[in-house]
Amino acid sequence: MKKKIYSCGLEASLAIIGGKWKCLILWGIGQDARRFGELKRVVVGISEKMLIQELKEMELDGIVKRKDFHEVPPRVEYSLTPFGTELREVLQPLCEWGAKHMKRIGNLPTQKDVA
DSSP: OOOOOOSSHHHHHHHHHOSSSHHHHHHHHTTSOEEHHHHHHHSTTOOHHHHHHHHHHHHHTTSEEEEEOOOSSOOEEEEEOHHHHHHHHHHHHHHHHHHHTHHHHHTSOOHHHHO
């Protein structure tokens, strides 16, 4: 396996949380383990296929742990690893900034508005 060399810490961070959904999934898991259905409800707008894909990537990246209970019906829980918990803590100030400026950000023009 070839190692990736990053030019800066931000590039390395974005390699883990880049994209629309990973931060929201990370935030949705929170402090407690969540079942797949709970995550689907918490992360509004994500498709089942995308949630599965993102959770697999997050598990490979070592920020999410998957626990399969081997039951019928199937029961699987997702929780944060210590690495994922540390990352979630780093996102707290970004969440607070977004909440503080949510109205202003919501009023910004979109690409559709400009075109």
